[in-house]
Amino acid sequence: MSSTQPEHWWHDGVSxxxxxxxxGASLSLPWLGSMPLRxxxxxxxxxxxxxxxxxxxxxxxxxxxxxxxxPAHWWAKGHGADMELGPGLEPxxxxxxxxxxxxxxxxAQAVANPSAHLGRMPNLLSGAWVSLDQNDIRVxxxxxxxxxxQLGDRxxxxxxxxxxxxxxLRLEDGLSMIYGSCISWASATRPATKEIYPARVFDRITGGxxxxxxxxxxxxxxxxxxxxxxxxxxxxDRGKLDEYLESIRxxxxxxxxxxxxxxxxxxxxxxxxxxxxxxxxxxxxxxPEHMRLILDLIVLAFQMDKTRIATCMLNNDxxxxxxxxxxxxxxxxxxxxxxxxxxxxLEAMYVQTNQFHVSQxxxxxxxxxxxxxxxxxxxxxxxxxxxxxxxxxxxHQADRMPIVLAGQGGGSMATGRILNCLDRAEEERRACSxxxxxxxRMGVALPTFGDADRRLAGx
Numbered sequence: 001m002s003s004t005q006p007e008h009w010w011h012d013g014v015s016x017x018x019x020x021x022x023x024g025a026s027l028s029l030p031w032l033g034s035m036p037l038r039x040x041x042x043x044x045x046x047x048x049x050x051x052x053x054x055x056x057x058x059x060x061x062x063x064x065x066x067x068x069x070x071p072a073h074w075w076a077k078g079h080g081a082d083m084e085l086g087p088g089l090e091p092x093x094x095x096x097x098x099x100x101x102x103x104x105x106x107x108a109q110a111v112a113n114p115s116a117h118l119g120r121m122p123n124l125l126s127g128a129w130v131s132l133d134q135n136d137i138r139v140x141x142x143x144x145x146x147x148x149x150q151l152g153d154r155x156x157x158x159x160x161x162x163x164x165x166x167x168x169l170r171l172e173d174g175l176s177m178i179y180g181s182c183i184s185w186a187s188a189t190r191p192a193t194k195e196i197y198p199a200r201v202f203d204r205i206t207g208g209x210x211x212x213x214x215x216x217x218x219x220x221x222x223x224x225x226x227x228x229x230x231x232x233x234x235x236x237d238r239g240k241l242d243e244y245l246e247s248i249r250x251x252x253x254x255x256x257x258x259x260x261x262x263x264x265x266x267x268x269x270x271x272x273x274x275x276x277x278x279x280x281x282x283x284x285x286x287x288p289e290h291m292r293l294i295l296d297l298i299v300l301a302f303q304m305d306k307t308r309i310a311t312c313m314l315n316n317d318x319x320x321x322x323x324x325x326x327x328x329x330x331x332x333x334x335x336x337x338x339x340x341x342x343x344x345x346l347e348a349m350y351v352q353t354n355q356f357h358v359s360q361x362x363x364x365x366x367x368x369x370x371x372x373x374x375x376x377x378x379x380x381x382x383x384x385x386x387x388x389x390x391x392x393x394x395x396h397q398a399d400r401m402p403i404v405l406a407g408q409g410g411g412s413m414a415t416g417r418i419l420n421c422l423d424r425a426e427e428e429r430r431a432c433s434x435x436x437x438x439x440x441r442m443g444v445a446l447p448t449f450g451d452a453d454r455r456l457a458g459x
Contacts, residue, residue, distance in 0.1 A: 054267040056381040065357035067338035068393030080416040091359035097416040100405040104421030105431040116396040118179040121317040127432040127450025143435040159309035161192040180317035198279035198293040269305040338393035361386040382407035
């Protein structure tokens with residue numbers, strides 16, 4: 001490598017190679033029924049050669065749907081098997097004992113933002129201010145990516161960032177639709193890359209030996225280049241270079257972990273190889289099929305322990321998704337149905353779209369509940385969240401977010417109940433307090449996050 005290369009060459013080249021190097025994957029042994037779970041044996045999912053057994057790791061997934069809910073039909077009361085659900089939540093009735101339905105949380109920076117859509121959506125999982133300067137795309141790192149940074153080196157894929165509609169680059173009301181296409185932000189200024197093609201997600205989850213060899217050779221070349229470059233730069237730049245190399249150690253750990261295809265001790269994933277075929281390379285032509293494929297891939301990734309963190313946008317903000325596939329829904333662009341001016345016919349169709357999105361969450365719950373991990377279901381080792389950035393979508397109401405949690409988080413969360421926060425003081429209603437509590441359960445404890453410095457009381 002020549003010392004005359006321009007400075008940006010190093011940064012662009014390393015970033016590109018580091019991204020490629022993160023694509024490795026592994027195949028693990030299936031769960032062995034002769035190895036029971038023991039809660040007192042140690043850390044979750046951290047198999048060590050000590051002869052002890054370990055509990056399954058915790059997984060986190062967030063499903064987002066845009067433009068809020070029809071308020072009159074989004075309610076719940078009671079608890080456990082006797083919980084009553086309004087029409088918007090009705091698809092979750094079979095799983096009412098697995099739920100925590102939360103009402104009244106919000107992001108203060110979203111409420112304060114004058115942009116009714118793009119200023120109130122990308123900060124869903126960060127609580128950060130959304131820049132209104134079109135030359136300065138800026139939000140804040142989202143909680144799923146905080147988890148990915150802290151926990152991602154334990155699996156071959158740090159996190160899955162998924163969606164159904166593509167990331168849009170057009171402007172809407174003078175702001176980039178990147179804001180409306182991304183809820184996962186790797187940093188304050190960079191959204192995590194969203195994947196909408198099921199076949200590519202499948203390949204990322206199940207990449208085999210040849211991919212790992214390529215990843216290893218790319219990373220080795222990056223490190224060799226870095227070693228060569230280190231002697232050619234200033235002392236100050238060496239410090240920056242060392243910091244960068246430290247940041248890619250997690251990639252190296254994931255590749256090395258992926259190469260260890262057999263774990264002789266400890267917890268084992270329930271699948272050695274995929275139990276579904278590779279999806280076709282093109283996008284599915286039907287929205288329901290597309291969503292179910294993406295959700296099946298989240299299940300597969302969790303079951304094979306390829307990642308423990310996933311987000312999925314069921315549609316973008318300001319979505320142009322057509323819901324004509326639902327019986328009785330016509331004039332069926334999602335944005336038009338949600339901005340209905342209280343027209344009774346449009347409101348009824350709006351409820352149907354809410355029910356459709358909720359049914360996707362119910363499907364994910366059902367799939368995870370059916371998978372046994374040695375005496376407990378995968379759902380019991382998961383924390384799932386269904387949410388939207390708005391409550392009343394027609395009014396762009398951001399001071400009350402619809403949120404439903406599911407799963408027991410390895411026994412850390414009691415379910416079958418409602419957590420009503422509407423009567424609390426504003427500082428006790430921050431969505432970021434919920435995120436702090438969820439991250440705690442995942443093993444990532446922070447003193448503050450976003451606009452919150454306290455955990456959500458009662459969770």
